[in-house]
Amino acid sequence: MKVVVLLSAGRHPVSGLGALPRLEAQAIRLGAALGPMRGLHAGPDAEAVAEALGRGLSEIDHVALGAGADPVPALAAALRAAAPDVVLAGRRGQGGDETGLVPYALARALGATLIPDVIAARPGSEPGVIEVEQALPKGAARRLVVRSPVVLTVHSAAPEPRPYAFGQVRRGRIEPLAVSAPEEPAAVAIAEKPYRARPKMMRGAPAGGSAADRLKAATGGGEAVQADVMVSPEPREAARAILAYLRQVGVLPPPARAG
Amino acid sequence: MTYALPALVFVMVALATVQTLRRAAWWRLGAAAPVAWGAGLLALPKRYLVDVHHVVARDAYASRMHAVVAGGLLAATLLAALAALPPLGGSRIYWAAVALAFGVTAAGAVLVGARRYPKRPKRLSGGGFQILPVLLLAYAFGGLAAALLLAFGVASAPALVAAVALAAGGGLGLAYEVRSGPMRHAVAGALHLIAHPRPRRFDGGAPDAALVALDLDAPRLGVETPADLAWNRLLSFDACIQCGRCESACPAFAAGQPLNPKRLIQDLVAAATADERAYAGSPYPNARDVAAPTEPLFRVIGEGARIHPDTLWSCTTCRACVEECPMMIEHVDAIVSLRRHQTLELGAVPAKAAATLDNLRAAEELGGRPLAARVDFAAGAPLPVIGEREVDVLLWLGEGAYDLRYGRTLRALVKLLNMAKVDFAVLGAEERDTGDLARRLGDEATYQTLARANVATLARHRFKRIVTSDPHALHALRNEYRAFGATYEVVHHTAFLLELVEQGRLAPGALGGASVTYHDPCYLGRYNGETEAPRKLLDRLGLDRVEMARHGRRSMCCGGGGGAPVSDIPGDARIPDLRMAQAAETGAGIVAVACPTCTAMLEGVTGRTAEVKDIAELLLASVEAGR
Ligand code: SF4
Ligand code: SF4
Numbered sequence: 001m002k003v004v005v006l007l008s009a010g011r012h013p014v015s016g017l018g019a020l021p022r023l024e025a026q027a028i029r030l031g032a033a034l035g036p037m038r039g040l041h042a043g044p045d046a047e048a049v050a051e052a053l054g055r056g057l058s059e060i061d062h063v064a065l066g067a068g069a070d071p072v073p074a075l076a077a078a079l080r081a082a083a084p085d086v087v088l089a090g091r092r093g094q095g096g097d098e099t100g101l102v103p104y105a106l107a108r109a110l111g112a113t114l115i116p117d118v119i120a121a122r123p124g125s126e127p128g129v130i131e132v133e134q135a136l137p138k139g140a141a142r143r144l145v146v147r148s149p150v151v152l153t154v155h156s157a158a159p160e161p162r163p164y165a166f167g168q169v170r171r172g173r174i175e176p177l178a179v180s181a182p183e184e185p186a187a188v189a190i191a192e193k194p195y196r197a198r199p200k201m202m203r204g205a206p207a208g209g210s211a212a213d214r215l216k217a218a219t220g221g222g223e224a225v226q227a228d229v230m231v232s233p234e235p236r237e238a239a240r241a242i243l244a245y246l247r248q249v250g251v252l253p254p255p256a257r258a259g
Numbered sequence: 260m261t262y263a264l265p266a267l268v269f270v271m272v273a274l275a276t277v278q279t280l281r282r283a284a285w286w287r288l289g290a291a292a293p294v295a296w297g298a299g300l301l302a303l304p305k306r307y308l309v310d311v312h313h314v315v316a317r318d319a320y321a322s323r324m325h326a327v328v329a330g331g332l333l334a335a336t337l338l339a340a341l342a343a344l345p346p347l348g349g350s351r352i353y354w355a356a357v358a359l360a361f362g363v364t365a366a367g368a369v370l371v372g373a374r375r376y377p378k379r380p381k382r383l384s385g386g387g388f389q390i391l392p393v394l395l396l397a398y399a400f401g402g403l404a405a406a407l408l409l410a411f412g413v414a415s416a417p418a419l420v421a422a423v424a425l426a427a428g429g430g431l432g433l434a435y436e437v438r439s440g441p442m443r444h445a446v447a448g449a450l451h452l453i454a455h456p457r458p459r460r461f462d463g464g465a466p467d468a469a470l471v472a473l474d475l476d477a478p479r480l481g482v483e484t485p486a487d488l489a490w491n492r493l494l495s496f497d498a499c500i501q502c503g504r505c506e507s508a509c510p511a512f513a514a515g516q517p518l519n520p521k522r523l524i525q526d527l528v529a530a531a532t533a534d535e536r537a538y539a540g541s542p543y544p545n546a547r548d549v550a551a552p553t554e555p556l557f558r559v560i561g562e563g564a565r566i567h568p569d570t571l572w573s574c575t576t577c578r579a580c581v582e583e584c585p586m587m588i589e590h591v592d593a594i595v596s597l598r599r600h601q602t603l604e605l606g607a608v609p610a611k612a613a614a615t616l617d618n619l620r621a622a623e624e625l626g627g628r629p630l631a632a633r634v635d636f637a638a639g640a641p642l643p644v645i646g647e648r649e650v651d652v653l654l655w656l657g658e659g660a661y662d663l664r665y666g667r668t669l670r671a672l673v674k675l676l677n678m679a680k681v682d683f684a685v686l687g688a689e690e691r692d693t694g695d696l697a698r699r700l701g702d703e704a705t706y707q708t709l710a711r712a713n714v715a716t717l718a719r720h721r722f723k724r725i726v727t728s729d730p731h732a733l734h735a736l737r738n739e740y741r742a743f744g745a746t747y748e749v750v751h752h753t754a755f756l757l758e759l760v761e762q763g764r765l766a767p768g769a770l771g772g773a774s775v776t777y778h779d780p781c782y783l784g785r786y787n788g789e790t791e792a793p794r795k796l797l798d799r800l801g802l803d804r805v806e807m808a809r810h811g812r813r814s815m816c817c818g819g820g821g822g823a824p825v826s827d828i829p830g831d832a833r834i835p836d837l838r839m840a841q842a843a844e845t846g847a848g849i850v851a852v853a854c855p856t857c858t859a860m861l862e863g864v865t866g867r868t869a870e871v872k873d874i875a876e877l878l879l880a881s882v883e884a885g886r
Contacts, residue, residue, distance in 0.1 A: 012621040014629050019621035054606065163613035164620070165606030166704035167480045 001035035001123055001130070001148070004084040006075065006102065007060065008041070009048035010094040020051040023090030025161030027154040028055050031088045033122055034130070040078060042071035046174045053172025054164040061177040072102060073181040076109040081179065085148035086130060091117055091155055107151040115146060117155035140251075261348035263423045264357070264405055268340040270427075271434040278438035279446050282497065285531055288556065289490030292456065299453035306452045306461050306587075314585045317813075321502070324374065328367025328395065329445075335360035335402055336430075351410050358406035361399050368395035382503025384521075386539025391441045394432040401426025439536055447497035448586050454491045457589060468578060468786040469738040470595055473703040481600030481701065482593075483558050485531035492593065496528045498586040501540055505580035505590065510816045510838075511573040511823075515831025517543040518573035520580040520590045526566050527593060530559050543570055545830065560597055571597055572609055573828045576699050576821030577781040582812055598701030612700050612825040620705050623691040623712070628661055631688040636666030640673055644687035649721035652676070652683035652755075655736065656690060657729030659855025664862060668855070668873035672728055672752055675879055679764040683726070689716050693735040700822040710735070714745040724748035726755045728875065730782035730854045731820070737787070751783055753853050753874050754792040760799055760878075767878060768885020769801030775877070776805050776847035776869075778838065778861065779814035780854035788812070793853050793874055800881040805845045815841065819856035835860040839867050851877060 005028055010021035031037045039060035041049045046062035053060065061082075063074045079087060087110075089103040107114035120133040124145055132144045135155040209217075230238060246252040316322045338357045342348045372392035379385055404422035408415065436442040459467040473480065482488055505520040506512050512519050522543055529535040533554075547567035560566050571594060580590045601607045608616065618627035633656055634642055645653060654676070659665035676683050694709030713736075725747050727733050737749035750758075759765045777793055784790045790811040797804050809815045818824070818834025839861055842850045850869045852858050862871040 012627070014627055015622040015624075017621055017623070056606075160610060160613075163602075163606040163608045163610075164617065165602070165604060166475070166702070167604035168606065 001086060002082070002084040003031045003034045003037040003086045003088065004040050004079065004082060005031050005037055005052075005057065006041075006087065006089040006106075007039045007049040007052050008090070008093060008095055008098060008102075009043050009045070010098075013094065018048055019094075020049060020055065021090050021094035022161060023092065023094070023154050023156060023158075024052065025055045026156070026158040027088040027090060027152075028052060028057050029160075029162050030118070030121055030152075030154055030158050031086065032056055033120075034086055035123070038082075040075065040082075040177075042074040042078070046176075050169055050172070050174065051164065053174075054166060054169040056162045056168075058168075058172050060172070060174045062174050063177050063179055065183060068185055069183045070185060072105045072109065073184070074179050075102070076106055077179040077181040078177055079106065079110055083149075085128070085150075086121070087112070087149070087151045089151065089153050091153040103151050103153050110149060110151070112149040112151050113146055114151040114153070115144060116153045118152040119155050119158040121152060261342055261409060263419065264339040264402065264426070265341070265343040265348075267423060267427050267430055268336055269343075271336070271430045272340075274431060274434040275437045275442075275446070278435060282438045282443065282447070286490045286494045286497070288486050288531060289488050289493040290486065292454075292489035292491050294454045294491060295458065296453065299455065299458065302458070302461060303449065303453050306455075307449075310461050311452070311585055311587065314583065314587075317583075318504070320370075320374065324367060324370040327363060328371055331360055331362075331364030331367050331399070332395070335364050335399070339402060339406070351412060354406050354410035358403055358410050361403035361406055365396065365399035365403055368392055368399045371395055380503075381541060382507050382521075384501035384503070384538070384540035387436070387440045387536055388501060388539070390432075391436075394429045394436070397425050397429030398433060399429070401429060439532070439534070441500070443497055444500040444586065447494055448500075451491070451495045451498040452587065454494060455587060456489060456491050456495065456592070460587070465788045466786060468591075468734070469741070470592070470698060472707070472742040473599060475704055475707065479600075480603040480703070481598070482596040483560075483600045483604070484556050485527060485559065486556050487600070488527075488531075488593070488596070492589075493527075493531055495586075495588050496524050496531075496593075499524045499528070499588060500586060501525070502585060503540060504583040504585065505588075506541060508579035508583040508813070508815075510575060510577060510579065510818060510834045511828075511830070512544060513815075513832075513837055514818070514834045515544040516573040516828050517545050517547050517567060517569050517830075519543050523566065523570065523594070524588060524590065527559065530565050531556060543567075560601060566597075568601065568607060569828045571601065572612075572826035573823065573830070574821055575781070575816045575818060575823040575834070577816035578785045579781070579813070579816065582785050595699065595701060598699075599703055600701070602701035603704060608700060608702075609826045609828075611827055612822055615822075615825045616697055616700060616702050616705060619692055619694065619697050619702075619709065623709060624661075625658060625692055625696055626661055629688075630691065633660045633690060634685060634687055636660050636669050637673060638666075638670070640670060641677060642673055643684040645684035645689075645720050645722070649723070650682050650684045651723050652681055653717075653720070653722035653725045654683050654685045655725050655727035655729070655732050655749075656685055657727060657732040657855060658692065659729055659858070662855060662859060665855045665858055668728065668858065668875055671873070671879040672756075672875040675756060675759070675765060675875060675882065678882065679759045681759070681764075684722075686716065686720070691716070693732045695731040695735045695739075696822050696825075698735075698739070699820070700826075710740055710743055714740055714743045717745065717747070724750055726750050726752055728752040728853070728855065728873070730780045730787070731856065734782045734786050751787075751789060751792070751853070753783075753796055754789065756875065756878055757792045757796045757799075760796065765878070765882055766885050767799050767801075767881040768883075770877065770881045770884060771801050772803075773849055774803040774805055774845075774847045775849040775851050776807055776842050776845045777810070777851045777853075777874075778807070778817065778842065778857055779811060780852070780857050781814070781816050781820055783853060784812055784814055793851070796874055796878065797851055800877055802849070802877070805847050807841050807845055809841065817854075817857040817860040819854075819860040824860070833864075835864050839864040839869070842869055843867075849877070 010019050012019040039052050039057045042063040042065050044067045092100040115132055117135045118132050119135045122131050124131045128148050130146050133141050135141050135157045338360050347353045401422050408419050433442050437446050457467050503521050509520050525538045547569050549567050550563040558564050574594045576591050615625050619625050694706035698706035733749050733751055817838050850871050851874050853874050
């Protein structure tokens with residue numbers, strides 16, 4: 001299975017110094033389980049992503065672009081030529097001008113499925129199929145089986161990145177890649193505004209009463225919280241209760257009704 | 260018959276030479292290293308009689324034992340060889356002298372035996388080492404009997420033959436043991452003293468503890484197999500007599516972490532030797548499983564290799580082992596060079612350490628915090644930031660400045676500097692981490708980047724000297740940045756405050772009553788030889804100062820050095836708990852510290868009865884009491 005991991009010129013959120021985004025370092029580790037992998041970066045300076053070579057990647061293709069140019073056409077052209085089965089990217093940018101939309105734009109350009117927030121991936125049971133674990137809110141996760149080509153964006157709950165090894169950077173290779181794609185400035189469709197704190201609405205919270213009452217109502221505290229506690233139940237009974245709960249919270253579909 | 264003993268000596272010397280040459284083949288597997296042979300040879304007597312003896316003498320019994328047995332052995336053997344000269348061989352006075360020398364050897368051999376039988380102290384190795392007294396006794400008593408027979412002119416051939424045979428049994432055994440037995444330490448030890456990789460440590464000045472800079476363009480970074488070590492490092496490991504002094508001093512060993520410096524050195528010997536005898540000393544505590552010993556010259560570290568990575572990462576780089584080693588072995592150099600390979604080539608660092616190194620690389624600070632926040636501890640107190648003007652003192656704040664507890668110490672220090680009207684300033688947001696932690700964790704690349712950046716920053720400013728309360732920063736700035744052509748006068752805050760008190764710029768009053776014990780930071784005491792200024796300062800405060808059993812250059816580590824807190828290798832106990840228990844034994848109500856790491860480690864001990872206070876805090880309290 002051919003894997004390409006997209007690398008961006010990120011910045012450390014505090015110091016502002018150049019750094020490989022952590023999500024992309026995690027993507028490299030995640031992709032290693034799938035097959036031979038190359039990095040791909042489109043931008044003015046390949047050195048910005050050299051750190052990825054110390055994280056377990058041995059080769060990076062670099063498409064030289066002018067500063068401020070839109071990387072999507074170049075990346076799409078490169079990916080079309082390489083035709084990987086899996087494209088990995090971080091779920092969000094960690095740099096200057098990044099919008100986090102590049103993986104979506106590429107999936108559209110390539111006609112590939114995009115699965116966001118992936119925490120694990122492995123080859124599926126038959127060729128061309130990949131088994132993917134996707135993070136859901138509140139620590140939940142689900143398993144998906146998808147057919148390649150796919151674009152996967154990596155969630156921060158994926159396994160820790162591999163520690164950086166300086167010596168491997170020296171051995172890694174960055175190769176220039178020429179693509180024929182129009183170089184045009186990125187369309188800046190975003191407006192920047194200073195941050196304004198907005199009150200958070202608590203759904204279902206009563207408007208009146210004291211602050212303590214509203215908190216109780218919002219958090220479901222107050223009266224003894226309903227809980228189903230079964231002490232040494234029969235296995236069948238326990239299994240029924242678990243199934244009923246899983247259906248209630250929507251992990252399992254409702255029972256199929258005959259007729 | 261007068262030629263029997265000298266003949267034996269010549270055979271012994273020949274056998275020992277053959278055995279040494281066989282062993283030398285292994286040393287030559289190591290990498291090349293520059294060695295000043297002439298200077299080393301000339302310095303050998305002084306290095307042996309002064310430097311080695313200084314360490315050996317800490318164990319009075321061992322020191323006496325060694326002087327008698329080694330002195331007797333050398334004297335008796337040399338004297339006996341002289342019998343080959345005709346006039347001597349016939350002189351009964353001469354034989355009486357030979358008998359005397361063998362008698363001394365015999366007394367020494369008895370001392371050696373008495374230490375190991377009936378019960379051998381835990382820190383000594385058994386195995387082949389248990390045979391040593393037997394060989395010594397045989398050689399000494401055989402030689403003694405033969406020399407006595409000749410001295411008294413007893414012409415009994417059978418008696419003489421029996422005596423020389425006994426001496427031959429012992430003597431040839433000793434000579435044979437030069438290759439892989441206990442006697443190896445004598446030959447390898449002497450050669451090691453001549454070709455020592457750190458000849459400067461014998462110069463008598465401050466300790467030579469700065470790590471050697473790594474060439475980042477070298478084809479292979481750090482030490483993977485024993486052949487990556489310099490040949491004189493391999494030689495140095497052969498000097499080990501397995502006395503276990505390093506093991507008794509090692510804090511990680513005491514805490515039940517899987518590290519034993521003696522075993523580590525023996526593992527490195529075995530890793531470079533095909534037929535090394537089985538190790539018979541104390542093991543690594545809670546030893547992790549490793550694969551069966553692999554063939555020699557294979558990679559040393561790994562779960563499938565000879566030494567488990569946890570062993571490597573347990574070390575606090577406290578240098579207690581180096582300080583205690585009578586054979587002048589440099590354990591910390593070996594450990595760091597092994598770590599360098601793990602970190603730089605394999606990226607095999609413990610997870611928490613990896614996150615810290617990421618921060619150091621991308622934020623130039625190990626917590627990933629803004630550099631400008633380093634001065635936040637001052638909480639509004641006047642803290643001048645350096646500008647165009649030259650200042651007398653540049654105050655290097657270090658990592659401790661981000662720590663809430665340590666902020667109190669730094670505020671006390673700043674207050675004292677202001678009281679004494681010291682012309683000082685800090686670098687503010689221009690101060691980066693010194694890279695000390697990265698270096699100890701083997702990340703020489705990050706260390707060198709940070710060091711170069713700091714040297715460039717310091718070159719932009721004008722100051723007379725640097726004062727810091729962080730011994731780790733002090734060691735980096737004073738000793739290790741020299742490799743980047745930067746020489747600064749760096750003063751520890753305790754020495755600087757003592758200076759201010761002695762000049763009368765600060766007037767401490769008596770704190771009275773309380774008793775205090777001072778915990779020496781490894782990077783100040785053992786790494787820089789500074790143990791007196793803090794004590795003198797404490798004595799000015801009218802406190803009742805008591806010493807812990809382990810203090811000064813022989814102090815025990817708090818457990819905070821060498822990245823041990825971020826590597827976090829589990830053991831049976833925590834090193835700071837052990838150290839605070841030692842402090843509690845003195846009954847002192849205050850443990851005085853002089854390092855941000857010691858402060859954090861010792862104050863983090865639960866259920867402690869003593870207060871942990873930096874010397875700056877104590878001085879401030881006393882100055883305020885004196886007003
Ligand atoms: S430096 Fe300290 S912790 Fe490391 S092996 Fe030596 S004594 Fe043990
Ligand atoms: S390394 Fe030094 S202190 Fe440790 S056992 Fe060997 S000779 Fe003794």
